[in-house]
Amino acid sequence: MRAEVKQMAKKREEEPPKGSPAWMATFSDLMNLLLCFFVLLFSMSSVDAQKFELIASSFSQSFSIFTAGATAIGDGMLVSMGVSQLNELDEFTSSMGKTADGQSDEMEDLEKMTEALDAEKLKQSEELAEKIEEAVEEQELGREVDMEVTSQYVQLSLKGALLFDSGSSELKAEALPVLDKLGLILERYADSVIEIEGHTDNVPINSARFANNNELSSARALSVFDYFIDTTTLNPAMIKHSGRGEYVPIADNSNPEGRAKNRRVEIKIYHTLSAY
Numbered sequence: 411m412r413a414e415v416k417q418m419a420k421k422r423e424e425e426p427p428k429g430s431p432a433w434m435a436t437f438s439d440l441m442n443l444l445l446c447f448f449v450l451l452f453s454m455s456s457v458d459a460q461k462f463e464l465i466a467s468s469f470s471q472s473f474s475i476f477t478a479g480a481t482a483i484g485d486g487m488l489v490s491m492g493v494s495q496l497n498e499l500d501e502f503t504s505s506m507g508k509t510a511d512g513q514s515d516e517m518e519d520l521e522k523m524t525e526a527l528d529a530e531k532l533k534q535s536e537e538l539a540e541k542i543e544e545a546v547e548e549q550e551l552g553r554e555v556d557m558e559v560t561s562q563y564v565q566l567s568l569k570g571a572l573l574f575d576s577g578s579s580e581l582k583a584e585a586l587p588v589l590d591k592l593g594l595i596l597e598r599y600a601d602s603v604i605e606i607e608g609h610t611d612n613v614p615i616n617s618a619r620f621a622n623n624n625e626l627s628s629a630r631a632l633s634v635f636d637y638f639i640d641t642t643t644l645n646p647a648m649i650k651h652s653g654r655g656e657y658v659p660i661a662d663n664s665n666p667e668g669r670a671k672n673r674r675v676e677i678k679i680y681h682t683l684s685a686y
Contacts, residue, residue, distance in 0.1 A: 527683070528561060530683060531561040531562065531681070531683045531684070532561045534681040534682065534683055535559050535560060535561055535562070535563065535564060535681055536559060538564050538599075538679065538681050539557065539559045539564045541598075542557065542564050542566070542595065542599075542679065543557060545594075545595045545598065546566075546595065549591040549592075549594065549595065550591075551588065551591055551592065554568065554569070554572060554588050555567065555568060555588075555592070562680060562681075562684040563605075563678040563679055563680045563681065563684060564678070564679045564681075565676055565677065565678045565679075566592070566676070566677045566678075566679070567674050567675070567676050567677075568588070568592075568674060568675045568676075568677070569670070569671075569673070569674055570609075570610075570630070570670075570673030570674050570675065571670060571673065572584075572585055572588065573585045573589075573630070573634070573675060574630055574633075577615055577617055577620070577626070579619075579620075579626060579629035579630045579632070579633050580633065581633055581634070581637060586637075589634070589637055589638070589641075590641060592677070593637075593638050593641055593642040593644070594642075596638065596642065596644060596677070596679070597642050597643055597644060599679050600643065600644055600645060600648065601648070602648070602679050602680055602681065602682075603648055603649075603650070603679075603680040603684070604644070604648060604649045604650070604677065604678065604679055604680070605649070605650040605651070605652070605677070605678040605680070606631045606634050606635050606638075606649065606650070606651040606652075606675065606676070606677055606678075607627075607631055607651075607652055607653070607654050607675070607676045607677075607678070608626075608627035608628060608629070608630035608631035608632075608634075608651075608652070608653045608654065608675055609627055609654050609655070609656075609658060609659075609672060609673065609674050609675070609676065610623040610626055610627045610655055610656050610672065610673055611623075611656060611659070611663050611668075611669035611670075611672040611673050612656040612659070612663045612669075612672075613663075613669065622655070623655040623656045624653055624655040625653070626653070626655075627653030627654055627655050627656075628651075628652065628653025629653070630653070630675060631651040631652055631653050631675065632651055634651070634675055634677075635649060635651040656672070659672045660672060660674075
């Protein structure tokens, strides 16, 4: 009996363990990790040829590094073909100088065009301002309206105290005749983009209707917008309105006079060359 038990134990010892050896499992995990690692490297090293061409073109135009389409992945001089084209170093160097000169000429032309465009914009604004100033004088609004000219637009400013009571967005009765006359002027430029902006001082407001100055300035701009839409033939699609709150002051908010100037409504009339 003992001999049989010993024989069975010896037989079990001689039988190989079931399943894969431990080293094989470890080796398989290692191979999988290496495969993932190389796939990751490959994905990171892939180059978008189109994007690279755009970058190379940008460098060529800005710094004259490449010439005539020569890029690191295309056909060109020196850079693209490497050592095999070192004999063309002289041509490459001279062409760099030519490219730089050409780029300089292009920049000068661009600056001249920009200056000419800015001059034309300012000219249009000044011509528009002359016509509007004449209309303001005809309507006897010189005391109620301040005018400012930029290269983009002509701006008409109305004092907030003229239009609204403190903390209110409801138009005052005495402001309506002024807005009526101003509406007649704006109708002459109905094809232009018109922007109405509301502004406040920096004194905080927290009323039942308005939580802050942003809401108040927006409501005031909207009130002027609604009045023009109701009383004129202006196209609503050509009029923008917005509230700028306290963030664009034109005077010092530390004194009453400055705060009074900052409480205002601005009406901007853009000309045809403006970027709205």
